[in-house]
Amino acid sequence: MQLVKDSSSSAEITRYNLGPVYNIPQGEGRTYRVENTAIAVFRTRDGNLFATQAACPHKGGPLSDGIVGGCQVICPLHSYKFDLATGTSVGNTCDSLKTYPVTLSEAGDILLSLDQ
């Protein structure tokens, strides 16, 4: 098995196919286990995909269970809000989320890149 490497970056990037996008209902998120990392992937109603760390930096809430709107998510535990594209918190001083590049393949699968 050969890995796709991003030659423009010095860090090694590995890509994963997370399966069909329809596993995530429109406007929701789901948590995926990728190697040993839990990652929340969101599918917005306007058709964009975002991927962030799965746990809220505040108290570890499962972000994929949050409410998604535009490109923001609200954590289900204490309503901290984050920008999905940048990972930064919105309207509060919580730490930022780690984000991951994610795209949709032509076959309709979710493709995620992970730093190695």
Add this chain to the structure above:
Amino acid sequence: MTQKQRLVVIGNGMAGARLIEEVLARQGADLYDIVVFGAEPYGNYNRILLSSVLAGTHDPKDIFINPLNWYKEHGVTLHAGCPVTGIDPVEKMVYAANGISERYDKLVLATGSHALVPPIKNLYTENGKFKPGVFVFRTLDDCDEMINYSTNASKAAVIGGGLLGLEAARGMLNRGLEAHVIHLSSHIMNVQLDASSSKMLRNKIEAMGMHIHPDKHTVAVLGEDRVTGLLFADGSTMDCDVCIISAGIRPNVSLAKEAGLAVERGILVNDELACSAPDIYALGECIQHRRRLYGLVAPIWDQARHLAEKFTNESYNALYEGSLLSTKLKVMGVELAVMGEKEQGSEEDEVVVYSEPSRGVYKKLIVRGNQLAGAILLGDAPTAPRLVQLFDRRQALPENRAELLFPIREDAETINIADLPDTTQICNCNGVSKGQLVAAVKAGKRSLKMLCDATRAGTGCGSCKPQVQAILEMATDGQVVDDPSIHYYVPGVPMTKPQLIRAIKELNLRSVSSVFKALAGGKEDPGSKVGLASLLKTIWGKDYEDERDARFINDRVHANIQHDGTFSVIPRIYGGVTSADELRRIADVAKKYNVPMVKLTGGQRIDLLGIPKDKLPDVWRDLGMPSGHAYTKAFRTCKTCVGTEFCRYGVGDSTTLGIQIEKRFQGIESPHKMKLATTGCPRNCAEATTKDLGAVAIEGGRWEVYIGGAAGSHVRKGDLLCVVDTHEEVLLYMGRFMQYYRENAKYLERTYGFVERIGIEELRRILVEDAEGICARLDAEIQAAVDAYVDPWEEAITPATPTQFASVLDTAEKVTAQ
């Protein structure tokens, strides 16, 4: 999107800057490119606090409301230190110093006022400037110069014993100068105070070392190169080395006049605050509206709100009809609140006076037609807020006037906020201290919503919000920005609940996403989805187009999320009455799934805690019981006591009634949760009087129906809606109230707030007397909702989506290269 209009504001003082804030708060930046001209080279500062800067109690940097970078952050173009030299209303252009010019679509004049300088001889030097030592007190620069000059001076005379004059004198006194106030009439602050209160104030401030000289008319300044004294009309003189002129203000009208706008004492505006030329508006101290001039901030805030609303909301057509004048001041540390008239107008007016000279407390009310026509409150802060409210809203007064003059306990509590140390915890849910709140306000969070969002105070149970509001008012010196979104049903759609319902029905919007598309410019706001879903479901019932992503996670998986991301499962146990078989089944499930905690709840249920999401369907199937809905905004439980079935005191069958209630209303969704109870006698063991709805059996086979009770973060005894004879009638009235609450409450408004807001008398009129003829419809609607009930736990068998209950998806595969 259509092209933005250009909104140009002349004047960056309190009126101009406030207008911009109000426009921005209404998403005005989407509609306008905003340009503001300020003559002073600064951002916007709180002119009211200039006296505190002069007195040395505030640093100049602490009085800035919006520093220069605030304008940048909000995309507002500020020409600071750039006086406007002309307006061309035909070409719609504004010309300023340094060759700057701006085209406008809408122009607002907020040019303010200047100090009135009475005719006094020898005031000016040859080049037309004030003689060294002579000052007016209007701007930060004036303040600065006075402070510098006063370091080498010893005796200051202030011409004018109005509020500003006294504040200037206090400033000089604080800086170690001897301070004298020269006043033309016989008593100081004669605009606001009657003779008695003026005298009392004078005694108080003279005791602090100030010298007051009433009935003195200044005719000349003495001194050649600089001021050395004053000459009065009676021929007497006084030595001084600082002279501050504070004899009143005059509107700045010259720009308007030169542009050909109608001007009298101020710039003339109509009830739309529009000037005599098209697309030019004005507000603040520069205007003359219905023959009145305004010099206080509160009316200016009214005007700013009015204009901002007009600029951002096409359907807004309210008129500005003038402001009632009320103001709270501190004169040299003495609390003073004045409103309306200060003297008896006619024989019919009732005058109530309380005077306590030794403490310097004076209170006077002018009552006309049982309403407050005016009041003076000197040396007494706690009673002021209530009186201001009664005055502003023209409310009827209590018969016993003494109630108005002395503080009621709750008022006294809110006032004490100012005295609390910074470390005091205000929000007990999120641990937010007074100091953190004050710091956030100073950092610009000047509306309640912004402050709560930023600090998280008030976002838990919400019971600290009144205190947060009080701190906000204190820390902003009353300059709270009204956040219009608090009037919206949800923050992301700029409409009140009635407006929104109308639009949803007119446009036939049946899903949350269609509401965002049609009414919010396509902008999806996550914080608004759940509230919209609740509303749409109430409006459309079974025709609601349910989008699962608009549900909170609890409602997607029909269980209550816990702090570790697991869920709690509470099966329905009607009326809290169970059986040995049911208990055995629950025990078996608890064992089979290693449930970490089995807990009896306050609502007489059994809670299985710590269930992972992907185990929920199995747990439900094994329980074989319907959902207890302990996770959603809906009918929750009906707690019961054993009533006549076993209790020797029971006078009504509360268990049977409770089970009937629960079977009927299970799962009925509402703006917030509804917790119920029935109790078999007035001993009230099931606590029915502190429930959202409760029924209490009384002797004679009758039932009292209570609504609006609470015993959580807020404690309230419910109000008695009616007394009825049968279980069927209890069900009827409870259902009728529930439907009315579903239709009319704000989202997340508990029944205690709703009942208090509508009033029990009104609710009885509507729901018992059927005064509006809607009872039959309400009964039919709740019946339809009852008939539509489906146990959500049936989704264990038919999930709504394939991954509805997935905890973690383990589908990742490394991608191989081509």
